[in-house]
Amino acid sequence: MEELLLSRIQFAANISFHILFPTITIALGWVLLFFKLRFNATADDRWMAAYRFWVKVFALSFGLGVVSGITMSFQFGTNWPGFMETVGNVAGPLLAYEVLTAFFLEAAFLGIMLFGSRRVPNWLHTLATFLVAFGTTVSAFWILVLNSWMHTPTGFELRDGVVHATDWMAIVFNPSMPYRLAHMLLASGLTVAFLITGVSAYRRLIGDTSKGVRLSFKTGIWMAAILIPVQIYAGDLHGLNTLEHQPQKVAAMEGNWTTGSNVPLLLFALPDEEARENRFELAVPNGASLILKHDPDGVVPGLNDFYAEDGSPLHPPVAPVFWSFRVMVGTGMLMLLASWGTLVALRRSGGIDKLNPWILRGLVAMTFSGWIATLAGWYTTEIGRQPWLVQGVLTTEAAVADVPAGMVASTLAAYLAVYAVLLAAYITVIFRLARKSTNTDARPHSGAAQVSLVPAE
Template sequence: MDVVDLSRIQFAANITFHILFPSITIALSWFLLFFKVRYSKTGNYKWMNIYFFWTKVFALCFALGVVSGITMSFQFGTNWPGFMNTVGNIAGPLLGYEVLTAFFLEASFLGIMLFGFRKVKTWLHTFSTFLVAFGTTLSAFWILVLISWMHTPIGFEMINGEAYVTNWMEVIFNPSMPYRLTHKLLASGLTASFLIAGISAYRYLKGYKTETVKTAIKVSTIVAAILIPIQIFIGDLHGLNTYEHQPQKVAAMEGNWQTQKGIPLILFAIPDEETRSNKFEIGIPKLSSLIITHDLNGEVKGLNEFKGEHPPVATIFWSFRIMIATGLMMLLVSWLGCYYLFRKKEAPSLFYKTLVLMSFSGWIATIAGWYVTEIGRQPYLVQGVLKTADAVTTVPSGYIAISLTIYLLVYILLIIAFATTLFYMARKSKDKEFDPNEFDPTTGQRRSISTVNIPLKQL
C-alpha cells in the first residue's frame, strides 16, 4: 500500500479509538451534574450512589480520551505535514483555543469533582461538576469548528499556498458548524444514555435490583427516548446542508449515480464503481428526492457529475445505513423502555438483556456517522482547498506500516481492558452507606464533622 492509504488508515485508526471516549464524556458529565443536583434538591442518597459509580467511568474515559488525543495530534506533523503547512494559520489557533479554554478548565476541576465530595462545600462540588461538563462541551465546540471548517471553508484567503484568516467569525461559524455541532452533541447524549442504561441493566441482571440501579435505567431511557427523535430531525437538516455544500457526499450516501428527477431511496444495493451502477438494488420510488429536495419529482445530482472528485462510494453507502439502522434500533428500544416504565411495573428480563446488548450502540452509530462525514470529504482534506494526497508525508511507507501495526495492537488491548474494567466495576460496585446525619437534606450542606459518625473505611 502507498503512503497515502497507509497514513489515512493510521489516522482513521487513531481517530476511531479517540472519538469513542469524548462521545461518552461530553454527555456523561451533564448526566453527573443532573445526578448531583437531584441529590442536593431531594437529599436522597440514591442519586449520589449513581453519581459515584459513573464518575469512575467518566475518569476512565477521560484518561483514555486524553492519551489517544495526544497521539492523534502528533500525526499532523508526522503523517500530514502539508496540512499544517497549508492551513496551520487556522487549525493551530483553533486547536490552541480548545486547550486553553476547555481542556484546562476540565482538568482543573476534575479533581474536585472526583474526590471533593466530603472535602469542600456542597455548592462548590456541584459547581465543579458543572465546570467539567461545560469544559467538555466547549472542547467539542472548538474541535467541531475546525472539522466543520474543513468541510465548508470560508473566512480566509490563500497567499503563496498558505491560508490566512480574513474573518474569524466566518471561520468559526462556518455554514456546516451549527448542524455538525448539534448532531454530535446529541450523538454523545445518546451514546451516554445507552451506556448508562446498558451497564445498569447488566447490574440489575446480576442481582443489584436496588433503587440506584432502577433509577439510572429510568433516567437514561427517558433521555434517550427524548433525544432520538430530535437527532433524526437534526440529521435531516444536516443532510440538507451537506447536499448544498457537498452534493457528491450525499450522492455517495444515497448510491445515486445519475442526475435525475424522482430518485428512489435505496434500502439495499452493492455499489460498483467500475460499472458506475448498483447491483441487487432495492429501493422505494421517489422517496430520496422527497427527503433531499422536499419534492417527489425533485432533481438530485448523481456521482457521474463528480468523476474523480467524489469519495469511495461503497464505504459511505454502507456506513450511512449502519448509522440509520442503529438509530432506529435506539428509537425502538428507548420507546419500548418508556412503555415499560410508565405502563407496567416491571420490564421482562429480555428487555434488560437487550439494553446490555445496546450498551455500545452509540459507539457504532457515532463511528459509522463519523466515517460518512470524514471519508465523504475525500479526495480533499480541506474541501476545495487541499487534497489529501498533497498533504501526506514523504516518510517511506514501511515506517508507517510499522507504526500502524503498533497503534492497532495497543488500541485493541486498551479497548479490551476498558470493556473488561467497565463490566468488572459493574459487578463489584455496591451502593455506599451514608450517615443520615452527615448532610442536611433540606439544604444539601454537609454538617460539622464533629456531629457525624462516619466509618473510617468510608472516608
C-alpha cells in the same frame, strides 16, 4: 499511493479510538451534574449513589481520551505536515483556543469533582461538576469548529498557496458548524443514554435491587427516548446542509449515479464504481427525492456529475460512504425502537423489577450502540470529503508526508494492538465496576442536611 492509504488508515484508527471517549465524557458530565442537582434538591442518597458510580466511568473515559488525543496530535507532524503548512494559520489558533478555554478548565476542576465530595463544601463540588461538564462541551465546540471549517471553509484567502484568516467570525461560524455541532452533541447524549441504560440493566440482571440502579435506568431510557427523535430531525437538517455544500458526498451516501428527479431511496445495493451503477438494488420509490428535497419530484445530484476530464473521480469512494451511512441510520432506528419500546414495557409492567429479562438483555446488548452509530457517522462524514482534506483548498494526497510505507505499516500494527487491548480493558473495567457496585448504596453524604430543599418530616 501505499504511503497515502496507510497514513489515512493509521489516522482513521487513531481518531476512531480517540472519539469513543469524548463521545462519552461530553454528555456524561451533564448527566453527573443532573444527579448532583437532584441530590441537592432532595437529599436522597440514591442520587449520590448514581453519581459516585458514574463519576468513575467519567474518570476512566476522560483519562483514555486525553492519552489518545495526544497520540493523534503527533500525527499532524509525522504523517500530515502539509496540513499545518497550508492551513496552520487557521487550524493552529482553533486548537489553541480548545486547550486554553476547555482543557485547562477541565484539568483545574476535575480533581475536585472526582475526590472532593466529602472534602469541600457541597456548593463547590457542584460548581466543579458544572465547570468540568461545561469544559467538555467547549472542547467539543472548538474541535467541531475546525472540523466543520475543513468541510465548508470560509473567512480566508490564499497567499502563495497558504491559507490566511480574513474573518474569524466567518471561520468559527462556517456554514456547516451549527449542524455538525448539534449532531455531535446529540450523538454524545445518545451514547451516554444507552451506556447508562445498558449497564443499569446488567446490574439488575445480576441481582442488584438498589434504588440507585432504578434511578439510573430511568434516567438513561428517558434520555434516549427524548433525544433520538431530536437527533433524527437534526440529522435531516445536517443532510440538507451537506447537499448544499457537498453534493458529491450526498450522491455517494444515496448511491445515486445519475442526476434526476423521482430518485429512489436505496435500502440495499452493491455500488460498482467501475461500471458506475448499482447491483441488487432494493429501493423505496421516490424516497431519496422526498427526504432530500421534501418533494417526490425533487432533483437529486448524481455521481456521474463529479468526474474530471481525464475520467478520474472527483467524488469520494462510494461503497464505504454508502454502507457507513446505512449503519448509522440503522443503528438510530434500532435506538428509537429500543427506547420507546422499553418505555411502553415499563408502563405496562410497573417498573424495571418486573420487566421481561429479555428486554434487559437486549438493552445490555445496546450498551455501546452509540459508539457504532458515532463511528459510522464519522466515517460517512470524513470519507465523504475525499479526495479533499480541506474542501476545495487542500487534497489529502498533497498533505501526506514522505514516510516509507513499511514504517507506517509497522506503527499502524502497533497502534491497533495497543488500542485493542485498551478497549477490551475499558469495557471489562466498566462491567467489573457494575458487579462490584451491586447492592451497595452510597454512604450518607455529609452535606445532605445542609443542602436539602425538602422540609424534614
